[in-house]
Amino acid sequence: MVKFPAIHPRQCASTSKHHKHRIEMFFTLLRQWVMTPIENYRLFHHFTRQDFVAQFAASIGGFLWLFVTPITHIIIYTFVFGTIFQLRALPEFGQTEFVIFMMIGYLPWFAFAEAVSKSPGLLLEKAGLITKVLFPVQIIPVVGTVVPYLTHAIGFGLLLVYLAAQGYLNLMWLWLPVIFLLQFLFTMGLVAILSALCVFLRDLQQLVSLVVITWFFLTPIIYPITLIQSESARELFLFNPMYSFVNLYREIILIGEFSIVHFQIILPVALISYLIGGWLFIRIKHAFGDVL
Numbered sequence: 001m002v003k004f005p006a007i008h009p010r011q012c013a014s015t016s017k018h019h020k021h022r023i024e025m026f027f028t029l030l031r032q033w034v035m036t037p038i039e040n041y042r043l044f045h046h047f048t049r050q051d052f053v054a055q056f057a058a059s060i061g062g063f064l065w066l067f068v069t070p071i072t073h074i075i076i077y078t079f080v081f082g083t084i085f086q087l088r089a090l091p092e093f094g095q096t097e098f099v100i101f102m103m104i105g106y107l108p109w110f111a112f113a114e115a116v117s118k119s120p121g122l123l124l125e126k127a128g129l130i131t132k133v134l135f136p137v138q139i140i141p142v143v144g145t146v147v148p149y150l151t152h153a154i155g156f157g158l159l160l161v162y163l164a165a166q167g168y169l170n171l172m173w174l175w176l177p178v179i180f181l182l183q184f185l186f187t188m189g190l191v192a193i194l195s196a197l198c199v200f201l202r203d204l205q206q207l208v209s210l211v212v213i214t215w216f217f218l219t220p221i222i223y224p225i226t227l228i229q230s231e232s233a234r235e236l237f238l239f240n241p242m243y244s245f246v247n248l249y250r251e252i253i254l255i256g257e258f259s260i261v262h263f264q265i266i267l268p269v270a271l272i273s274y275l276i277g278g279w280l281f282i283r284i285k286h287a288f289g290d291v292l
Helices: 009-039 041-057 062-084 098-125 127-132 139-165 171-200 204-217 231-239 241-255 260-291
Strands: none
Touching: 009 041, 009 139, 009 260, 041 062, 041 139, 062 098, 062 139, 098 127, 098 139, 098 171, 098 204, 098 241, 127 260, 139 171, 171 204, 171 241, 171 260, 231 241, 241 260
C-alpha cells in the first residue's frame, strides 16, 4: 500500500497565503496600468500633445500629411484593385463603391498598424528620460497608442460625416465608439508587450515591420473575402481579430447590421490583450534601466 506524506496544516496555510499574495500582486499591477493615465493626467496630456505635434513640426506640409498619406495609399489601392483587377464590394453591401468599402476598413487599420509598427522604438527613443527621471514609465505605451489613434480618428470622422450626408446614417452607428474603443484596447496591449520586449530583444524592430505588412495582406481590407475560394480557408480568418473589427465597421456603417459572432471574438481578445499587455509591462519595467 502506497503511503502519501502527510501535509502539515502550517504548510497548507503558507501555500494559501502565497497564492493570495500573488493574486493581490496581479491586481495591484493591473490597477497601476489602468489608472496611470488618470492619476498622471498632466504628464499624460503633456506627452500626448508633445508627440502629436512632433509628427508635423519639422515638415513643410505640417498637418496636411495627416490626410495626404492615407489618401495616397487609398488612391493607389483603389486603382490597382478596383480599376485594374475590377474588384467590387461584397453583394450584401449593395451598390457601395469599392473605394468607400476599402476606406472603411483601411482607416482604422492604419491607426492600428502605425501604433504597432512604432511600438518597438517607444522606450528606446526615451531611454535618456527613463534612466534619468523618475516617472511612471507605463504611460509611454499608452501615449504611443493614443497619438496614432487620435491622428487617424480625424480622417475616419470626416469619412463618417461624408457617409452620413450620403444617407448611410443609422442607429447602429452608436456601436462605432464601442468597436473603436475595443480596437484601441487591443492595440494598446500589443504596444505594451512589444515596447517592453524590444528593450531586451532589439531585433524585434525589424520583425514587427514584417509581421504588420503580412498581417495587412491577410486581412480583407483591400480585397473582399469572397476572393478566397476555399470555405475552410475563410473560416481561418476568424482567428484574425482585425478581420472581425473591419467587418464590424463595414456592416454597421454600410448596412446597419451588427454581427454578434464578430463581437464575441473582439470583446475577449481586446480585454485579454489590454490586461495581459499592461500586466507584463508593469511586471518587468524595473529592469528597463539596467538595459537601456
